Amino acid sequence: MGDHRRGVAQRPWARGWYACLLLFLAAWACLTPSQAATPQLHMLLGSDDIPAELALAGAPGLRWSEPLPNQMMFPAGGRVRWLRLDPGPQAGSQRWVTLARLPMRSIDVWLPQGATGWHHHHDGFFQPNPDHRALHAFAWPLDPAADGRPVYLRIEHGGRLFLDVDVSSTEGVMAMESKFVAVLATCLTVLAVMLLANLMFWLNLRDRMYLLYVGAMAALSSWLVFATGLGYLWVSGLADWRWPGSPSGLLLALGNAALLGFMHGFLGLATGDRLAARTIRVLATALLVVALCFVLPGSGGARWPGLLASWTFSLVPPLMLWVLVRQLQRRAPGTWLFALAWLPYGTLSAIRTAVTWGWVDPSPWTLFGAAPAIAFQSLVLGLAAVQRALELRQERDLALRLASHDPLTATLNRREGEARLAHMWQAWHQRHVPLSVLFVDMDRFKQVNDRHGHEIGDRCLRVVTEAVRELLPPRAVFVRWGGDEFIxxxxxxxxxxxLRLANDIVSAVDVIRVSTEDGHVALGASVGIAQAGEAVDSAASLVRRADQALYRAKHEGGARVALA
Known part of the structure; x- marks a missing residue:
């Protein structure tokens, strides 16, 4: 029955996770660009850099490549690339050259003006031009009077770089911008809500797992802002912040290390799978070393931090998948949920790794898909962490109840009763709040146990406590003091x-009959009453006076009340 209730209680969470999946798929559909005519793109061959005058003049010695796809990966060799873009015939409406906002050190664009002129724009990922403030891409307007003339781009970059260049109408740029803003705002809102919720749970529970979740999602969210250039676009002062290395690489390494730590705690690897736990710890340590390398002096101009990061990041998806498969095989709690949350982000990370090594062709989703993937992961894992917190809270409340309550009668046990009595005694001593104590003892209870057995005796105790509990006022505290004695x-x-309450208790118990195989058992109770006053010097003395009054009531025949 308990398992059935647990399953029913978890169904709303399951619906929430299905909603998360639909949200991710909707974001995927929104960010997928519509197909349009592809402009002709050519790359200069045989030289890393040339004077701009030679390129613009169309010098005959320059060799340009065959038409390239407008989405491609720059090789890691050169740091400067010249591109020639043939935008095609003007369709009548204003058109724009767009370049996905990716980490390029500098971008120089020469747009044709009229029949012979040129308009030069200088831009950069880290120092964006305020005139080109589209969030998803750099955008430069084409002159309708320069129909048929090419656009030249000079791009300075370090290492491999994904390139996505296109020519779009004003409506197309605005539509893509609207989709990007909507998805990004939704994702960042989800991340912020989940971060705050789990931060609150960490402040209440002080469980390191929730702090690791907050750290992982905060680092990945910051990486997302930096990797798309939005941080530099929104806060111009970041361009003057002289990082020794790459802030994007640093944040990505820290985020994945914290995610591995969260996985370690969420799946209980330390006690359930030592090999997987050791693997996760080693991988997280390697990521922390990578993060350290990105802040070392001189790492900004060196290639080895990027190579080390590429190798380390390449290991993260397959090793995490291997650990998840092991946990699914041993049916570890929460494994399928973690796998569901991590799968989009893990798949995207694996694809990004394959793109980095040149194994697969790039696409806009290798970068821009990170936003919904991280938000989906944050939402599902955040809900799972909240559910785990609620379960821990219930377990803690149950443990506290078991520690403070008598398991047979569900009344407070003696230790908790003494603590409550001490608090009430202080209230009487300091503020003269009236305090009365009833000492209740069942009559002839030993004979019931001896004749009918302890099972019947326990049933009698439960029946009596239920009858007494129904008579007590809301502020009363019911304590099993020991055996068949209650306070x-x-x-x-x-x-x-x-005194009136004590008489009601005696009357209520007197009419109780408990059925047995040998007939009915009649019960009775005696009550002693004591009240805090000047003659009572302690809480223990107050209980002792009530006990003495009870002894007198039983000595007089039982089933009565005596006042101290």
Missing amino acids: VLLPGIRVDEA
């Missing part, structure tokens, strides 16, 4: 009200 603490109640 009722009555803060704010004077002795005359306590």
Whole structure:
């Protein structure tokens, strides 16, 4: 029955995860560009750099490549590339040359003006021109009067670089910009909400797993902002921040290291799979070393940090997949959920690695797909972490209840009762809040146990406590003091009200009959009453006086009330 309730309670979470998947697919559809006529793109061959005058003049000694795809990967060799873009005939409306906003050190664009003129634009990923503030791409307007003339681009970059250049109408640029902004705003909002929620759980629970989640999603979100150039576009002062190495590489390494730490705690690898736990720790350490390399002096101009990062990042998806498969085989709790959350991001990371090594062709999703993938991962893992926090809270509450309550009668146990009594005694001693104590003992309970057995005796205790509990006022505290002895603490109640309650308890117990194989068992109870006053010097003394009154009531025949 408990497992059934647990399954029913988790169905809303399952619906939430399905909604996350639909959100990711919708983002995928929004960011997929529509197909249009592809402009002719050529790359200068045989030289890394030439004077701009030679390129613009169309010098006969220059050799240009055959038409290239407008989405391509620059090789790692040269740092400067010249491109010639033939935009095709003017269709009547304003057209724009767009270049995906990716980490290029500098971009020089010569746009044709009229029949012979040129308009030079200088831009950069780290120092973007404020006149070209499209979020998803650099955008430069084409002169309709220069129909048929080529556009020249000089791009300075370090290492391999994904290139996505196109010619679009004003409506096409605005439509893609609207989709990009909508998806990006949604993703960043999801990330912010999940970060705040899990930060609150960490502040309450102090579980390192939630702090690792916050660190992972914060680092990956920051990497997303830096990798797309939005950080430099939104805050111009970042361009003057002299990083020793790559902030994008640093943040990506830190984010993946924290994600591995979260995976280690969420799946319980330390106790369930030592080999997988050791693998995750080694991989996370390697990523931290990569992050350290990106902040070493001189790393900005060196190739080895990028190569080390490429090799390390290449290992992350397959090793994480291997660990998840192992956990699925041993049916570790939460594995399928972590796999569902990580799969889009892990797949995208693997594709980015393959693109980096030149194994597959690039596409806009190798970078821009990171936003919905990270948001989807954050949302699903965030919901899972929240669910885990709620389960931990329930387990903690249950443990506290078991530690403070009697398992047979569901009343407070003696230790918790003494703590409550001490608090009430302080309230009476400092503020003179009235305090009465009832000491309740069942009559002839030993004979019931001896004749009918402890099972019947336990049933009698449960029946009596239920009957007494229904009579108690809201502020009363019901404590099983030991065996068949109970104490009722009555803060704010004077002795005359306590006396009426005690008589009601005796009357209620007197009519109880518990059926057995040998017939019915009649029960009874006696009650002793004591009230805090000047003659009582401690809480223990108050209980002792109530016990003495109880002894007198039982000595007089039982089933009655005695006042101390």
